[in-house]
Amino acid sequence: MGIVEKIQEIEREISRTQKNKATEYHLGLLKAKLAKYRQQLLEPASKGGAKGEGFDVLKSGDARVALTTMTVFEAEEQSEFALIVADFREVGFPSVGKSTFLSTVTNTESVAANYEFTTLTCIPGVIEYQGANIQLLDLPGIIEGASQGKGRGRQVISVAKTADLILMMLDATKGDVQRSLLETELESVGIRLNKPRPNLYFKRKNTGGIKFTQTTPLTHCNEKMIQTILHEYKIFNAEIVFREDSTVDEFIDVIQGNQVYLKCLYVYNKIDQLSLEEVDRLARLPHSVVISCEWNLNLDYMIQKIWEYLSLIRVYTKKPGNAPDLGPEDGIILRGGCTVEHCCHALHRTLASQFRYAIVWGTSTKFSPQRVGIHHVLDHEDVIQIVKK
Ligand SMILES: Nc1nc2c(ncn2[C@@H]2O[C@H](COP(=O)(O)OP(=O)(O)OP(=O)(O)O)[C@@H](O)[C@H]2O)c(=O)[nH]1
Numbered sequence: 001m002g003i004v005e006k007i008q009e010i011e012r013e014i015s016r017t018q019k020n021k022a023t024e025y026h027l028g029l030l031k032a033k034l035a036k037y038r039q040q041l042l043e044p045a046s047k048g049g050a051k052g053e054g055f056d057v058l059k060s061g062d063a064r065v066a067l068t069t070m071t072v073f074e075a076e077e078q079s080e081f082a083l084i085v086a087d088f089r090e091v092g093f094p095s096v097g098k099s100t101f102l103s104t105v106t107n108t109e110s111v112a113a114n115y116e117f118t119t120l121t122c123i124p125g126v127i128e129y130q131g132a133n134i135q136l137l138d139l140p141g142i143i144e145g146a147s148q149g150k151g152r153g154r155q156v157i158s159v160a161k162t163a164d165l166i167l168m169m170l171d172a173t174k175g176d177v178q179r180s181l182l183e184t185e186l187e188s189v190g191i192r193l194n195k196p197r198p199n200l201y202f203k204r205k206n207t208g209g210i211k212f213t214q215t216t217p218l219t220h221c222n223e224k225m226i227q228t229i230l231h232e233y234k235i236f237n238a239e240i241v242f243r244e245d246s247t248v249d250e251f252i253d254v255i256q257g258n259q260v261y262l263k264c265l266y267v268y269n270k271i272d273q274l275s276l277e278e279v280d281r282l283a284r285l286p287h288s289v290v291i292s293c294e295w296n297l298n299l300d301y302m303i304q305k306i307w308e309y310l311s312l313i314r315v316y317t318k319k320p321g322n323a324p325d326l327g328p329e330d331g332i333i334l335r336g337g338c339t340v341e342h343c344c345h346a347l348h349r350t351l352a353s354q355f356r357y358a359i360v361w362g363t364s365t366k367f368s369p370q371r372v373g374i375h376h377v378l379d380h381e382d383v384i385q386i387v388k389k
Pocket residue numbers: 092093094095096097098099100101111112113114115116117118119120140141269270271272273291292293294295
């Protein structure tokens with residue numbers, strides 16, 4: 001029996017099994033088995049496996065993702081303004097309008113047509129917004145079974161995993177079925193959308209048996225269940241701390257350790273085809289935006305949302321005795337949550353080592369201006385002056 005069949009068999013058994021106290025352990029075990037097989041399925045395909053021809057953008061795209069990390073900035077000689085490239089990916093069913101969107105909001109043309117799978121490779125474009133260059137990758141549509149290698153599923157999924165944000169584009173006329181099918185596909189390959197990382201400590205050890213601690217009452221798991229699952233993974237020595245009421249699935253995620261937690265915006269396109277009531281309903285769903293590429297409806301709002309979901313911030317620098325330049329092209333783009341240290345690296349590779357203190361004007365400080373240290377976390381539209389040793 002192949003892995004795909006084994007997966008299907010376990011999925012059938014899970015759906016057949018009634019959920020109650022008596023079946024709890026059995027279900028936990030089945031879930032662990034399922035997670036293991038799914039991981040095997042995603043491991044690099046053996047020799048003859050289809051590797052991404054035309055997906056080589058995938059590699060340079062990945063490198064560009066790394067550009068958003070501060071270490072890359074260290075290697076660059078950019079003194080005044082650093083350019084940041086934030087990546088996000090578009091994922092969706094065929095013919096929902098992904099290519100039309102790319103061609104509308106970027107300078108790149110991606111062929112759009114009314115037949116499915118017009119786009120078979122990965123087409124990159126750039127959205128310029130608030131002085132940031134946001135890379136947009138138009139990917140082929142995902143179909144049901146993509147996680148099992150159908151369509152270009154595997155390649156699309158591996159590109160999607162490297163994104164900072166997934167734009168899940170849906171055909172608003174096709175109902176909610178597309179959304180849940182795509183979610184299931186992405187879930188089954190370890191992509192968790194708009195979910196926080198479980199607050200759960202797990203560490204394998206060489207000796208000492210299973211050390212289990214909980215800092216809060218648990219309603220989904222207990223020690224015996226955890227032992228059972230760990231046995232399935234042949235783990236006999238480990239330290240586990242449950243810091244919140246995590247589920248069995250979350251525990252399995254942490255053992256597997258290969259999940260990607262991504263933000264996702266659901267984009268309902270083609271609202272020109274819907275009644276106002278229906279548009280209104282979709283627009284109120286969580287993490288959702290409604291647009292029409294054809295009628296140019298709501299596209300600006302959507303790009304604003306992308307910016308928000310990427311949590312990028314703009315920070316302005318200022319020299320002593322000078323006013324800061326606050327024009328639309330001034331300042332540097334940084335990740336939300338970044339510190340003065342990250343900012344130093346973005347400005348110049350040696351700046352952090354010469355750092356004495358910084359003076360910050362803006363919402364990140366109690367007083368404005370305020371003297372801060374290198375670990376101070378910056379906010380959008382802060383102004384910073386760095387004082388060197
Ligand atoms: N009514 C309407 N049609 C649209 C809209 N946006 C795109 N389309 C049409 O939908 C069809 C598919 O558009 P594409 O941009 O090729 O879709 P895609 O998602 O890139 O498709 P694949 O590359 O095949 O996966 C085309 O005929 C577009 O003209 C829209 O806002 N409203």
